[in-house]
Amino acid sequence: MTSTTPAAREYFRAFFDHNRGCFVAALALTVLDIPSALVGSWLLGEIIDVIATGDLGRLQVLLALCAVFMVASFSISVGMYRAKSDFVCRALVSYKSLAFRRLSEKSIRAFSRENTGSYLSLLTNDVASVEEGYLKRSFLLVYHALLFVGTLAMMLLYSVPLTLAAVALSLLPLAASVLMGRELTVRERAVSDRNEALVSELRDLLAGFSVIKSFKAEAQARDLFDAASGAAEEAKRARYWWDCLITAVSGDLCSVLLQFGVFFIGAWLAIDGQITAGTVLIFVNLCNYLMQPINIVPQYWASRRAAAGLVEKLAAATRENAERAGEKIEPVLERGIEVSHVSFGYEPGEPVLRDVSLEFVAGRSYAVVGASGSGKSTLLNLLMGGYDGYEGSIAIDGHELRDVDAGSLYDLVSLIDQGVFLFDDTIRANVTMFRDFPDGAVDDAVRRAGLAALVAEKGEGFRCGENGSALSGGERQRVSIARALLRRTPALLVDEATAALDNQTARAVGVEILGLEGLTRVVVTHRLDASLLARYDEVVALRDGRVVERGTFDELMAARGYFYALFTVSG
Secondary structure, eight states: OOOOOHHHHHHHHHTTTTTHHHHHHHHHHHHHHHHHHHHHHHHHHHHHHHHHHTOHHHHHHHHHHHHHHHHHHHHHHHHHHHHHHHHHHHHHHHHHHHHHHHHHTBOHHHHHTSOHHHHHHHTTHHHHHHIIIIIIHHHHHHHHHHHHHHHHHHHHHHOHHHHHHHHHHHHHHHHHHHHHHHHHHHHHHHHHHHHHHHHHHHHHHHHTHHHHHHTTOHHHHHHHHHHHHHHHHHHHHHHHHHHHHHIIIIIIIHHHHHHHHHHHHHHHHHHTTSSOHHHHHHHHHHHHHHHHHHHHHHHHHHHHHHHHHHHHHHHHHHHTTBOOOOBOOOSOOSSEEEEEEEEEOSBTTBOSEEEEEEEEETTOEEEEEESTTSSHHHHHHHHTTSOOOOEEEEEETTEEGGGBOHHHHHHHEEEEOSSOOOOSSBHHHHHHTTOOOOHHHHHHHHHHTTOHHHHHHHOTTOBOOGGGTTSOHHHHHHHHHHHHHHHOOSEEEEESTTTTSOHHHHHHHHHHHHTOTTOEEEEEOSOOOHHHHTTSSEEEEEETTEEEEEEOHHHHHHHTSHHHHHHHHHO
């Protein structure tokens, strides 16, 4: 483990959550698999020596031992692979589940500013690297380390001089593997970064497909994709080349030198009568087991370090800008929401709201109107807790919004936004947001949102397509409205929710929203419909980020001020 940050340790622990039994079983069977490799070499050497002596009885015994050895070795190997696969599967499920859980804890504001392509890469490409480079290779590291120790011990039992010669000859591949393995870590991280860039580029190109087509920029889009794809594949090629180079130098070349060296030294010792021919063969065969850890372990260790770095990368990404924790409040609005001298801008020195003071009394309805850019949507974003860098105060039943736990706020306030997102699932799933609601409550929300005709025609099980592509803009908006109406939080914020609807449907939905008893409703609208506006308890007019007028529809019309001018122009 290369990282010791608390966030990273949490992810490493996730590998073992409810998974320790599989890990222990896999580790135990890995250890048991070591003797089987060494016993095979011993049997081969014994058979060679028996051939030299002509002892048929002993040969028969050795053949029987070979049969038992093969059955036992096969059984242990099957059990080991089964236990390892179970452990890896459960570990990855737990790992990805933790990642998504931490990702879901981010604030809306923070997530909207981040590159989602990086998360796609972290949870797809990088997970595969973690699986191969960390989880699977952890067992291989144990296996080859123990095999190395067992091989040395067995060699020493047969011949100390030949063992010393084998160890001396193995230093060259060991040095080559260690030195060249360091570069492999760098190459692995480069692959991750290039894959992340490719996923990000592809996401943008697919999301902007209609724009690309309308501006006839297909060739430019292909160039962008080819460049990102080429860079990703080049990084993979460089990693693969370096991996092959390590294998060729420390594996193929040095392995041949080691085996021939041990063979000739062993032959000399056998001729001198110090060891038997079988022992020479045992040593030559054991050289493979001696070389495997020397060749492979540094590569495994480099890949494991690289994979551990990817875990750290995911941990850091999912921990950044986590949703704030604060005071938990009950999902009840008794007095209302008070906005006092609030000023706010997205950029320093560029205020969008200027000294806004408003009171939204619980259970009453408010319409917020004004020209484009007057700050209407920004006001709703602040009420939803999207930004806390405002001046002044926003209090919910006396609780300062900055200090309120985000989860508690979302239980209290819901938003119907002009920007609609639908999942590639059924109409019902999109309305209920995958929760269980009584059929009557769902039907009522569907009816109030003007969605009943669509449901009657296509059914609740109709799939909406990717981001609602199977529905019209108006139908998508109605699903979004039904979704918010079904939750029925004490406060309902509406931001141009009827913009995509025809006048008749928009008016019907507006009437339903106003008819929701017991809810505090703050509705931003550009539709200045006299029959609807007259039903609001108060109309608030914004201009250049300031409240310039407020009152009932009749009062504002009688004043013949800014609102009157807006209404007259719109009419």
